[in-house]
Every structure is written in structure tokens, then in C-alpha cells.
Amino acid sequence: MTLADPATLRTRVEETGLLWGLVGLVALLSLLPIGRLIVEGLAPSGQLSATALGKVMASPATWTATWNSLTTAIAGTILATLIGGTVALLATLTDIRARNAFTFCFVLPLMIAPQVTALAWLQLFGPSSTLLKLIGTAPPLGSRNPLYSREGIILLLGLQYAPLVFLTLRAGLRALPKELIEAGLAAGASPLTVLRTVVLPLMTPPLVAGIALCFVSSLGNFGIPAFLGIPGNFLVLPTLIYQRLAGLGPGVLSEVAILSLLIGLIAMAGILMQDVMLRRRDFRITTTSSAARPFELGRWRRPVEIGLWAFAILVLAMPFLGLLSTSLIPAFGVPLNAKTATLANYAYVLFEHAASKRAFVNSFLMSAGAATLIVLICVPLGYFIVWKKSRALRLLNLAAELPYAMPGVVLAIAAILLFLKPLPVLNVSLYNTIWIIVFAYLARFLVLGLRPVISGYLQIDRTLEEAAQIAGAGLPRRLVTIIFPLVAPAAVAGALLVFLTAFNELTVSALLWSSGAETLGVVVFSFEQGGDSTYASALAAVTVLVTVGLMASTSLFAQKLPQGVLPWRD
Amino acid sequence: MTAAAALLAAAPAFAQAPSGKLVLYTSQPEKDAAQTTAAFKKAYPNVEIEIFRSGTTEIMGKLAAEISAGQPGADVLLIADAASMEILKGQKQLLAYPGARTDGLQPGSFDADKTYFGSKLITTGIAYNTAAKEKPTSWTDLDKPSYKGQIAMPSPLYSGAAAIMLSTMTARPDLGWKLFEGLKANEAVAVRGNGAVLKSVATGEKAYGVLVDFMAYNAKKQGSPIEFVFPKEGAPAVTEPVAIVKTTKNEAAAKAFVDFILSDDGQKLALAMGYIPAKPSIGSPAWLPAGTKINVMASDIAAVVKATEADKVRFATMFGN
Numbered sequence: 002m003t004l005a006d007p008a009t010l011r012t013r014v015e016e017t018g019l020l021w022g023l024v025g026l027v028a029l030l031s032l033l034p035i036g037r038l039i040v041e042g043l044a045p046s047g048q049l050s051a052t053a054l055g056k057v058m059a060s061p062a063t064w065t066a067t068w069n070s071l072t073t074a075i076a077g078t079i080l081a082t083l084i085g086g087t088v089a090l091l092a093t094l095t096d097i098r099a100r101n102a103f104t105f106c107f108v109l110p111l112m113i114a115p116q117v118t119a120l121a122w123l124q125l126f127g128p129s130s131t132l133l134k135l136i137g138t139a140p141p142l143g144s145r146n147p148l149y150s151r152e153g154i155i156l157l158l159g160l161q162y163a164p165l166v167f168l169t170l171r172a173g174l175r176a177l178p179k180e181l182i183e184a185g186l187a188a189g190a191s192p193l194t195v196l197r198t199v200v201l202p203l204m205t206p207p208l209v210a211g212i213a214l215c216f217v218s219s220l221g222n223f224g225i226p227a228f229l230g231i232p233g234n235f236l237v238l239p240t241l242i243y244q245r246l247a248g249l250g251p252g253v254l255s256e257v258a259i260l261s262l263l264i265g266l267i268a269m270a271g272i273l274m275q276d277v278m279l280r281r282r283d284f285r286i287t288t289t290s291s292a293a294r295p296f297e298l299g300r301w302r303r304p305v306e307i308g309l310w311a312f313a314i315l316v317l318a319m320p321f322l323g324l325l326s327t328s329l330i331p332a333f334g335v336p337l338n339a340k341t342a343t344l345a346n347y348a349y350v351l352f353e354h355a356a357s358k359r360a361f362v363n364s365f366l367m368s369a370g371a372a373t374l375i376v377l378i379c380v381p382l383g384y385f386i387v388w389k390k391s392r393a394l395r396l397l398n399l400a401a402e403l404p405y406a407m408p409g410v411v412l413a414i415a416a417i418l419l420f421l422k423p424l425p426v427l428n429v430s431l432y433n434t435i436w437i438i439v440f441a442y443l444a445r446f447l448v449l450g451l452r453p454v455i456s457g458y459l460q461i462d463r464t465l466e467e468a469a470q471i472a473g474a475g476l477p478r479r480l481v482t483i484i485f486p487l488v489a490p491a492a493v494a495g496a497l498l499v500f501l502t503a504f505n506e507l508t509v510s511a512l513l514w515s516s517g518a519e520t521l522g523v524v525v526f527s528f529e530q531g532g533d534s535t536y537a538s539a540l541a542a543v544t545v546l547v548t549v550g551l552m553a554s555t556s557l558f559a560q561k562l563p564q565g566v567l568p569w570r571d
Numbered sequence: 572m573t574a575a576a577a578l579l580a581a582a583p584a585f586a587q588a589p590s591g592k593l594v595l596y597t598s599q600p601e602k603d604a605a606q607t608t609a610a611f612k613k614a615y616p617n618v619e620i621e622i623f624r625s626g627t628t629e630i631m632g633k634l635a636a637e638i639s640a641g642q643p644g645a646d647v648l649l650i651a652d653a654a655s656m657e658i659l660k661g662q663k664q665l666l667a668y669p670g671a672r673t674d675g676l677q678p679g680s681f682d683a684d685k686t687y688f689g690s691k692l693i694t695t696g697i698a699y700n701t702a703a704k705e706k707p708t709s710w711t712d713l714d715k716p717s718y719k720g721q722i723a724m725p726s727p728l729y730s731g732a733a734a735i736m737l738s739t740m741t742a743r744p745d746l747g748w749k750l751f752e753g754l755k756a757n758e759a760v761a762v763r764g765n766g767a768v769l770k771s772v773a774t775g776e777k778a779y780g781v782l783v784d785f786m787a788y789n790a791k792k793q794g795s796p797i798e799f800v801f802p803k804e805g806a807p808a809v810t811e812p813v814a815i816v817k818t819t820k821n822e823a824a825a826k827a828f829v830d831f832i833l834s835d836d837g838q839k840l841a842l843a844m845g846y847i848p849a850k851p852s853i854g855s856p857a858w859l860p861a862g863t864k865i866n867v868m869a870s871d872i873a874a875v876v877k878a879t880e881a882d883k884v885r886f887a888t889m890f891g892n
Contacts, residue, residue: 041639124774146776149760228767231726232760234890244728246635247628248880254635332793334700334773341794356601410632417636421644433644512633516621523625524601530626531600532766532786 015476023382024393030444031400034415035265041418042258053255057263066241067263073154073226073237074219074267080159081215085166086208088309092167093174094182094200095296097306104171105552106313111164111498112548113320114505114522116224116529117541118161121323123148123228149232157229158219160316165218165498166211169453172494173207174200176460182296192296206279210456213275214449217268221406223508238264239408246410254414261407268406269399279459321545328538346539356519357540361547364521367435368503371442372496375450380485380492382451387458388466401451404444409508416441416513433515441509446502450495457491504548589823590617596634596645598627599811603844607649610840611831618824627651627731631658638664646819647828649690652731652809656687657876659814666815668826672833675850679869680810689810690832692847694865695736696806698769698787701796703778710746710802713779714753722759723771724781727883730764732783736807738875738882739868746804751889761890773797785845788858805868810849 042053057063088107092100110118126146147153177200185195201208223239230240242260245253298305327333329342350357385391386398404412420437423430431437465487469479485492507522514523521544528537597604604624611620625633627650637643643664650656659665665686673681673688680689697707705717713722725733740746762768765783772780772787773795784806787799813832815825831837838848845856847865855863 045639227763231729231763234761234887243628246632247729247731248883254639332773332790332795333770334775334790334795334797335793354601410629414632414636417633418640421637421640421642511625511629512636515623526626527601527624530764530766531602532769532789533600533602534766534770 012475019381019476020385020389020391020394023378023385024397026378027382027394027397027401027447030440030447031397031404034412034419034444035262035400035403037418038258038261038411038415042255042262045252045255053252054259057256057259062236062241063260063263066236066238067267069151069230069235070220070237070239070264071267073151073158074216076155077158077162077219078212078215080155081162081219082166082208082212084159084312085163085211085215086170088163088312089167089170089174090196090200091305091309093171095298095302095305097298097302097309099306101556103309103313105556106317107167108164108552109317109545109549110161110320111501112505112545113324114224114507114525114541115157115161115222116228116507117324118320119157119225119228121320122157124323124327125319148229150229151235153229154226154235154237157225158222161222161225162215162218163316165214166208168494168498169207169211169214169456170204172453172491173204173456173460175490176457177203206456206459207453209275209278210452213272214452216271217402217406217448220264220268220271221408223408223410242408242411257411257414261411264407265403268402272399272402321542324538324542324545327535328542330535333534346535347543350536350540350543354524354536357521357524359517360519360521360524363435363518364504367439367442367520368500371439371446371503372450372500374443375447375499376454376492376496378447379450379454379495380488381480383454383458383488384480384484387455388463398451398455401447405446405448409445409506410512412441412445413509413512416444433518435518438510438513438518438520441513442499442503442506445506445509446499449498449502450492453491453495453498454488457488461487501548505544588617589615589821589827591821591824592619592621593821593824593828594644594646595620595622595649595828596630596647597622597624597649598630598651599624599649606840606844607832610836611828614831614836615824615827618827620828627655628729631655634659634664638662643816643818645816646821646825647813647815649811649813649832650731651693651811652735653682653687653689653812653870653872654735654876654879655731656682656812656814657872660684660686661876664817666817666819666822666825668815668829670826671829675852676833677849677851680849681812682872687812687814688829688833689812689849690837691811691841691849692808692865692867693732693811694784694801694806694808694847694867695732695781696784696787696799696801698772698780698782698797698799700772700775700778701798702775705779706798706800707779708800708803710740710750710804711753712802713759713781714750714757716757718757718779720758721778722754722757722780723762723768723777724754724759725765725768726761726763727879727886728761732765732809733781734879734883735809735870735875736781737886738878739807739870741882742871742874742878743804743868748885751886755889759890761886769797784847785856785858788856789845792858801863801865803866805866807868807870811846 043049043051045053091097092103092107097103123146126148181199182195185199186192190198221239223243226235226237226240227243230236236244238260242257245257245260326337328346330337331341331343331345335341382394386394416437417432420431431440466479466483469483474482505522507526510520510523511526514520521540525537525540528534528540595608599607601624604622608620608622612618623645630650634643634645656665660682667685669685671685671688677689677692680692681687697713699707705712707713712718727734727737740750741748760777762771765786768780768782769786769790771777772782773790782799784799787797791797791799813829815822815829819825835850835853838850838853841848842853842856845858847855847859
């Protein structure tokens with residue numbers, strides 16, 4: 002090849018342009034907010050000073066919270082992996098019935114915000130349990146709630162994030178060629194041996210991606226440790242940060258910035274471990290779909306089905322019924338029965354309260370917009386990271402974890418520091434518009450879209466794309482016609498994760514919303530804080546129902562979509 | 572003379588009627604904040620009021636970030652407690668308003684330097700579930716063995732009102748840290764905020780709770796099985812103060828907002844929302860049994876601000892595991 006070859010030259014220019022465009026974009030989304038925080042931590046008000054750093058490092062509370070963060074995040078991740086992994090294997094590789102319905106139900110808990118899950122479980126176990134009162138087995142007044150503990154936090158983190166592992170692993174399992182399993186079984190190996198020697202080794206990338214997502218999510222979770230940890234003064238880093246903000250003295254911002262960077266470092270260590278685990282082997286597989294269910298359960302089918310459904314109903318129905326029963330009573334502590342049940346709370350949030358109505362539109366548009374943009378960024382990004390092994394982007398890939406791992410409140414503060422003044426050159430101000438929230442969503446949730454896409458690339462054989470390149474197709478064309486269809490299942494799983502998480506988030510928008518740019522999370526939080534939990538529950542319940550409706554309606558035209566695009570459909 | 576000129580001559584006050592944009596940061600509950608701004612708009616139709624509503628913690632965080640970037644976004648603040656205001660005052664972020672009408676306000680409810688002014692009185696007392704065995708009347712009742720394992724209280728680490736309560740009560744010789752040691756021995760649980768205490772008590776998870784007055788009474792009105800007492804040693808109070816931010820670009824409108832909150836109309840609005848107004852002459856809310864003389868526990872705000880950090884740490888260590 003010589004430089005004189007115009008086609009090659011054009012291709013080079015296209016690739017380089019796209020590559021540096023992506024580098025700039027990811028740096029803007031991840032490095033910029035982090036950089037601004039580092040400046041705040043080390044040089045508050047423009048002068049270098051190590052006082053904040055020294056204060057944070059010398060405080061025993063910092064290290065207790067760090068230890069608590071590590072233990073709950075690791076144990077919660079192990080629990081989520083065991084649950085999500087087992088369920089994904091059973092639901093994808095065996096011949097259980099009603100698989101679509103089950104998958105749908107298992108993914109749903111991701112739709113319920115962590116603080117709602119926490120409240121629901123607390124109510125469930127306490128003497129206050131509307132449900133237990135209904136069946137007359139509520140514990141006596143004043144019993145201690147067992148969930149107020151380290152173990153309680155681990156349990157709920159595990160349940161909350163099991164669907165993350167499930168979704169990423171399932172996207173990988175769908176691409177597993179059935180011939181491999183059948184060959185193993187035909188050679189006389191037991192199903193368990195095949196699982197251990199064929200399936201799991203090939204499933205390392207999606208499994209590790211799911212585990213990494215789980216770990217980072219648990220580390221940054223605020224809702225669960227806030228509700229379950231505060232009563233026992235069991236603090237993790239995100240709750241410690243919130244407390245520091247509450248105690249607001251001068252210089253607190255620099256301390257908060259440093260504590261957030263500490264969370265970021267732990268998250269990065271987790272992601273580096275993931276890289277090490279994936280570096281050693283080759284995981285590529287050639288086919289893209291396998292509809293066959295190689296493992297027949299035989300007489301075990303019914304017990305397995307009953308077990309799976311019982312679990313899904315426990316994890317999904319419990320919090321949701323708790324939410325529903327609270328939303329139907331006129332006030333707390335009123336028993337739910339035919340006489341007391343009321344729809345007044347729903348009427349108020351749906352018809353009377355202007356901000357709730359606006360929030361639905363805002364949250365939907367912002368979440369859908371963020372999900373779409375993130376997929377558009379992640380597909381070419383994954384291509385350069387995995388197939389082109391671009392060094393600059395591999396490093397940025399690490400940086401992208403930070404905005405997701407740190408508490409939302411801190412990312413919001415970074416966004417305020419960045420965008421308070423009008424943008425230089427353009428002279429437009431993003432502050433107090435929806436765009437500052439969209440920016441924060443893109444920065445925070447990029448990782449959620451990127452992890453599944455990267456694991457998708459690790460699984461796909463490059464031959465098709467290389468053939469197209471030799472035939473002279475430029476990169477943009479290859480991306481649209483070959484690469485995107487190949488990674489579509491993983492990409493859509495990522496988009497879905499982004500949408501569900503953004504639709505429910507509260508901590509980012511709590512500081513960034515403004516009149517007219519409310520999000521659902523902000524309105525629910527406002528009700529909750531003023532003691533109007535019945536309104537909060539009603540609004541949260543409507544949120545869940547709307548999302549279920551959306552997911553179900555996408556299933557209607559599933560036939561028209563490429564196979565494997567909808568994570569909850571076969 | 573045209574009609575318009577006649578009007579102007581007749582009403583000189585209108586000549587300098589405030590106008591333009593005014594940004595309010597408030598921690599009032601959703602419904603109350605909407606009512607406050609609507610009433611203010613009615614009184615000053617030329618002012619365009621914009622609002623940001625969140626918890627006091629979030630508001631202080633947002634303000635700190637804005638101050639750090641050199642441009643506070645709020646013109647006026649209406650937040651839960653005087654201690655947060657005192658911190659801002661210490662950072663020289665508040666504008667004094669010597670011309671504010673403080674006559675008729677509860678003594679001690681506003682800052683002597685006229686930088687922030689209490690708008691109402693929110694006291695903290697003891698709420699109990701109607702199924703509870705005991706009827707508490709004093710703070711020290713909570714230390715009795717019969718209350719063991721039955722008490723919820725708001726954590727001072729999250730609630731501004733609870734932080735003020737802690738520093739006010741521990742400074743009193745008759746209560747002091749002894750009271751909290753007793754609570755600790757009685758396995759009292761510190762939950763996240765007042766909303767969580769209300770839930771705990773109304774639903775019977777705990778029989779007794781340290782709680783703000785209006786929340787207990789509003790829940791009772793809606794049918795929750797809950798009762799409320801003002802303990803005989805007195806009830807610590809927060810005042811939901813209003814203040815002007817020093818960097819305001821619309822001083823006239825900001826002053827108008829303070830005037831409105833302290834005016835009889837503004838005080839009647841607080842009463843209509845179910846709060847005890849800062850002006851005793853306005854009356855008291857319907858839920859307050861007639862003739863109740865609330866014994867408000869005096870707080871030395873400057874001392875509270877000084878003590879609060881150390882008190883919070885001590886509280887956290889004490890109720891830790």
C-alpha cells in the first residue's frame with residue numbers, strides 16, 4: 002500500500018477523525034468533571050493547599066467508611082453474581098417454559114429505585130408491614146428490624162443488582178453456539194462438566210462485565226445504605242459524603258471532592274482487575290444466535306420453574322406490593338381494607354400536581370435521549386477499544402468508571418462548578434436548563450452502556466468485518482451495515498440499562514433541576530421529605546407501571562427487530 | 572391629569588414597585604413552596620419568582636458549589652434552621668436588612684444583626700402511637716425502662732432541626748448528655764429524618780418518636796393512629812428563617828420577599844398551612860388544642876453553631892455499633 006492510494010487515504014482519515022472525536026468526547030464526559038473536582042480538592046479557591054487532604058486522611062471515619070464500603074460492595078456483588086448468574090444459565094440454556102415472561106419479571110426490579118426497595122423491605126419485615134397486617138402475622142410493636150445492619154445492606158444490594166449480572170450474561174449466552182455444548186454432551190460429558198469446561202470459560206467476558214458493573218454500582222449506591230445504615234450508624238463512603246455536606250462548614254467541598262476521588266480509586270481498582278482477568282485468553286465465537294436449548298431438564302423441569310418463579314415473585318412483588326399498599330391508604334398506619342382504600346393519592350399526582358406531570362415528560366425524554374446518545378457513542382468506542390486496541394481509549398475507558406462510582410450528589414456539584422458560568426466562546430449557559438442534567442446523565446451512565454458493548458465485541462469474530470474492509474467498505478459504512486447488527490443485542494441491553502437507571506435516578510437531579518426541568522426522582526424525593534410518603538408511593542407506583550407498559554409494548558413489534566435485540570425476548 | 576398619572580400620584584408606593592426576576596431556594600415541602608410563591612406573585616405581580624426546592628442539605632451543597640464558582644444563584648433563601656443561616660452569615664454571604672419590620676415577632680426568632688428572620692415556629696416534641704402503653708409527658712420519660720426498644724428519633728447527621736435539638740438539649744443542665752445516654756441504653760434508633768420517624772411511629776414499628784409538631788398533627792388529621800405532646804421541660808424549635816443573599820442583583824424584590832414573609836398576610840399563610848406563625852398575634856393553627864401555651868426551649872444559636880460539629884460526632888460515636 003502506498004500513500005498515493007486515495008481509497009486507503011480516505012479510510013485512514015475517516016478512522017483517525019472518528020478516533021480523536023471519540024477521545025475528545027469521552028474526555029469531556031469523564032475527565033472534565035473529575036479534573037474539576039481534583040482542582041477543588043487540592044486547590045480550593047485557587048490556592049494549593051493540602052489541609053483538606055490531611056484532614057480526610059487523618060479522620061478515622063474515612064477509613065471505617067472505606068472498609069464498610071469495600072465489604073458491602075464485595076459481598077453484595079458476590080450475592081448478585083450467584084443469583085443473577087444461576088438464573089441466567091437456567092433461563093437461557095434449559096428448556097423451561099414461559100421464558101419471556103420470566104425474563105421480563107426478573108429484569109423489572111431494576112425499575113424500582115433503590116430507596117424505594119429499601120423502604121419496601123423495611124416495611125415488610127417490621128411491625129408496620131401493611132402486608133403482614135393484612136394476613137395478621139405482623140411482629141409486635143417495637144420489634145427490632147433485622148435489616149438495619151451490614152447484612153441487611155448486603156442482602157438488598159445483592160437483590161437490587163442481580164439483574165445486572167443476569168442481563169450482561171444473558172446477552173453473552175445468546176451468542177453461544179449450541180454445537181459446542183452438543184459436542185460436549187455427545188462425547189459423554191455430564192451437563193455440569195460441559196458447563197464448567199465449555200460454557201463458563203467462553204462466558205468469562207460478559208460475566209466479568211456484569212460483576213464489574215455490579216461492584217461499581219454497589220459501591221456508589223446511596224439509597225440502600227442511607228435507609229438501612231444510618232439507624233445503626235453504619236456509614237459507607239457515599240453516606241459519609243452526604244453527612245459531610247449536611248454538616249457544611251467552610252472547606253467542606255474540598256473534603257467531599259477528596260472522599261469522592263477515594264471511591265473512584267476503589268472503582269478503578271475493580272475495573273483494572275477485570276482487565277487482568279480478560280487479558281489472558283481468546284473468547285471469540287463465530288455465530289450470533291442460538292435458539293436451541295441444549296440442556297433438557299426432564300423431571301427437574303417443574304421444580305426448577307417453580308423455584309425461579311418463586312424467586313422472581315419474591316424479589317419483584319414484595320417491594321412493589323409494599324409500594325402499592327402504601328399508595329392506596331389515606332395516611333400512614335391506617336390499615337388497608339375495602340373501607341380505607343383510596344385512589345386520592347393517584348388523583349393528586351396525576352391530575353392536580355403540575356410538577357409531577359411535567360416530570361414524566363422530562364424524565365422520559367432525558368432518559369431516552371441519554372440512552373440513544375450513549376449507544377451511538379459506545380458502538381464505535383467499543384470497536385476502537387477491543388478490535389483496534391487504541392491505547393488512548395483504553396485509558397479513558399478506565400476514567401469513564403469514575404462519574405458512575407462517585408455519589409450522584411458529587412457529580413452534580415462538579416457539573417455546577419463546570420457550567421455555572423456561560424460556556425466560553427459559545428457564550429451559552431447550560432446552568433438551570435435540562436442540558437446540564439443531560440450532560441450529567443451522559444457522564445454518569447456511559448459505563449452502563451459501554452460494559453455490555455465491550456463484552457459483546459470480545460465475543461464476536463472479526464472475519465465478517467475484515468472481509469468488508471478488504472472489499473473496500475469504509476469504516477462508517479462497516480459500522481452501520483456490519484458492526485452494529487453484530488453487537489446490537491449487547492448494545493440494546495446497555496441502552497435499556499441506561500434508560501431504566503436514568504428514569505429512576507434522584508441523586509444527580511436533586512441539585513441540578515430547576516423550575517420546569519423537574520425529574521421524577523426529584524418530585525418523589527420532595528414528597529418523601531415533607532412526610533407525604535403516600536403521594537411519593539403513588540408516583541413511584543405509576544412510574545413502574547409506565548415502564549412496564551413501555552417494555553411490554555416494545556415486545557409487540559419484536560418480530561420486526563433484529564434477533565436478540567430485546568434482552569427480555571427470545 | 573390623566574387617569575394613570577392620577578393613580579401614580581395617589582399611590583406613590585407603586586412608583587418603586589419591585590419588578591424583574593427573583594430566585595428563591597427553599598426547603599419547604601412541595602405543596603407549601605407552591606403556595607408561598609403563588610401568594611407572593613399576587614402581592615407583587617411584577618416580580619417573576621423562580622424557585623429551587625430541595626432538602627436543606629442539598630440546598631447548602633448547591634450554594635457552596637455556586638459560591639465556590641463565584642456566582643451564587645439565589646437571591647433569597649427560606650430554609651429549615653437558623654444554624655445553616657448562621658454558617659452562611661459567618662461566611663459573609665448574607666445581606667443585612669435593617670429596615671425589616673420585626674415588630675410583633677417572637678423575641679429571639681430573628682438575628683440581632685438583621686441578616687435572617689424566623690418565619691414560623693416548628694417545635695420538636697414526642698409523638699406516640701395510639702397503641703402505645705405509656706403516655707409520655709416529659710423528655711426524661713424516654714429514659715424509663717418501660718420504653719426500651721420502642722423509640723425512634725431523627726438523626727442530627729441528616730436533619731437540621733434534629734441537630735439544633737441535640738445541641739440545645741445537651742446544653743441544658745437538667746437534660747444534658749445524660750438524657751441521650753439513657754436513650755442509648757433504651758436502644759433508641761436514629762433514623763434518617765422526620766419523615767422516617769413519622770412512618771416508624773404511625774405504622775407502629777416503634778411506639779414513640781421524637782418528631783416535629785406539624786407532621787404528627789397532619790398525619791393525625793388524615794387518620795394515622797398518632798398522638799403528640801409538648802414535653803414539660805420545653806420543646807426545642809426551628810424557625811424556618813428567610814434571608815437575602817449578599818450577591819443579589821435584585822435587592823428591591825428580595826427585600827419585598829422578606830417583607831411579605833413577615834407581613835400579616837405572609838404570617839396568615841403560614842398559619843393556613845398548619846404552622847405556628849412567628850407572630851403570636853396572628854393566632855395558632857387549628858390542631859393546637861385551644862389555650863395550649865407552648866413552652867419553647869430557648870436556643871443560643873451562636874453557641875449551637877459552635878457546638879454542633881462536636882455534638883454530632885459525639886452523638887454518632889454514641890449511637891454507633
